[in-house]
Amino acid sequence: xxxxxxxxxxxxxxxxxxxxxxxxxxxxxxxxxxxxxxxxxxxxxxxxxxxxxxxxxxxxxxxxxxxxxxxxxxxxxxxxxxxxxxxxxxxxxxxxxxxxxxxxxxxxxxxxxxxxxxxxxxxxxxxxxxxxxxxxxxxxxxxxxxxxxxxxxxxxxxxxxxxxxxxxxxxxxxxxxxxxxxxxxxxxxxxxxxxxxxxxxxxxxxxxxxxxxxxxxxxxxxxxxxxxxxxxxxxxxxxxxxxxxxxxxxxxxxxxxxxxxxxxxxxxxxxxxxxxxxxxxxxxxxxxxxxxxxxxxxxxxxxxxxxxxxxxxxxxxxxxxxxxxxxxxxxxxxxxxxxx
Numbered sequence: 001x002x003x004x005x006x007x008x009x010x011x012x013x014x015x016x017x018x019x020x021x022x023x024x025x026x027x028x029x030x031x032x033x034x035x036x037x038x039x040x041x042x043x044x045x046x047x048x049x050x051x052x053x054x055x056x057x058x059x060x061x062x063x064x065x066x067x068x069x070x071x072x073x074x075x076x077x078x079x080x081x082x083x084x085x086x087x088x089x090x091x092x093x094x095x096x097x098x099x100x101x102x103x104x105x106x107x108x109x110x111x112x113x114x115x116x117x118x119x120x121x122x123x124x125x126x127x128x129x130x131x132x133x134x135x136x137x138x139x140x141x142x143x144x145x146x147x148x149x150x151x152x153x154x155x156x157x158x159x160x161x162x163x164x165x166x167x168x169x170x171x172x173x174x175x176x177x178x179x180x181x182x183x184x185x186x187x188x189x190x191x192x193x194x195x196x197x198x199x200x201x202x203x204x205x206x207x208x209x210x211x212x213x214x215x216x217x218x219x220x221x222x223x224x225x226x227x228x229x230x231x232x233x234x235x236x237x238x239x240x241x242x243x244x245x246x247x248x249x250x251x252x253x254x255x256x257x258x259x260x261x262x263x264x265x266x267x268x269x270x271x272x273x274x275x276x277x278x279x280x281x282x283x284x285x286x287x288x289x290x291x292x293x294x295x296x297x298x299x300x301x302x303x304x305x306x307x308x309x310x311x312x313x314x315x316x317x318x319x320x321x322x323x324x325x326x327x328x329x330x331x332x333x334x335x336x337x338x339x340x
Contacts, residue, residue: 004029006068006092008067010036011058011070012037014073016073017073019293021046032052034055035052036056036057070086071096075175076176077175079099083109094123098185103317120312121302121311123295123296125291126186129261129262132190135194144252145253148231150224152187152233154183158183158210160212175216177216177217178238179216179218184220187234188319189315189322192318194250195232197226198226198232198322201329202223202335204222220326221234222234321338
């Protein structure tokens with residue numbers, strides 16, 4: 001049986017592009033056709049490295065019938081209009097987080113994808129880290145019992161130089177937020193994926209160290225009430241001196257779990273013992289992202305088979321609502337109730 005080869009265009013040639021390109025090149029069912037960026041020299045140089053065409057206009061690329069999948073890796077404010085164009089042009093999409101800045105725009109993409117029978121994969125690759133997969137298995141197999149609480153801590157570092165590298169960062173209109181929508185969104189996604197549907201959230205966000213450089217949040221905290229009655233606690237900041245390990249704890253009636261990056265520890269009452277350890281583990285931000293390739297591979301397999309993508313647009317929408325729920329709660333001082 002002849003294998004179906006899908007033509008691919010990557011829109012946005014920033015730092016994350018190489019993760020996506022390497023994954024595309026490793027797949028037999030994909031052929032990289034275009035690299036597109038408004039910075040023509042950047043697109044041209046990268047295209048020369050990988051032996052494909054380049055462009056500066058997404059509209060021209062979308063007119064090419066050979067292109068079946070589009071990876072959108074652009075600044076946040078461009079995610080919605082570009083994904084909308086791609087879906088309406090009949091393309092499947094692999095979309096970096098966040099899916100959009102505004103929840104209503106994400107809902108529109110969800111409707112469009114359904115109407116046009118297109119798949120949109122959202123890049124929440126940390127669900128596929130070995131520690132996350134094993135934690136999900138232990139929860140689903142009732143080895144922890146009913147979940148009573150989840151807490152997560154993110155202490156990373158983003159200084160003024162980070163925001164000066166790209167003028168769209170640090171602004172509500174173009175980035176859509178700061179810590180929550182850019183760095184901590186992966187942790188919030190895991191809190192929902194592992195903990196289940198959320199009923200309400202109360203949070204606070206602030207700019208505590210970078211007021212002279214950004215207008216968005218560099219620090220945030222939240223208390224979550226799950227549909228099950230479990231309680232979630234989140235704290236995050238970009239003001240630490242380094243990118244320290246992501247920490248999560250999941251407390252069940254029978255046992256509890258601790259995740260630190262890709263390490264996983266289980267305590268059934270006799271103290272923690274490590275049950276997942278990856279020799280390739282690297283602390284903090286440098287580690288988180290290693291599952292890009294696996295997520296992209298699974299997305300392409302689902303597209304070819306016509307199966308539902310596990311991290312589809314609906315999943316991205318639900319996680320975006322957590323972020324926006326904290327922002328809204330911080331603004332009003334009241335609980336935000338989820339609309340699901």
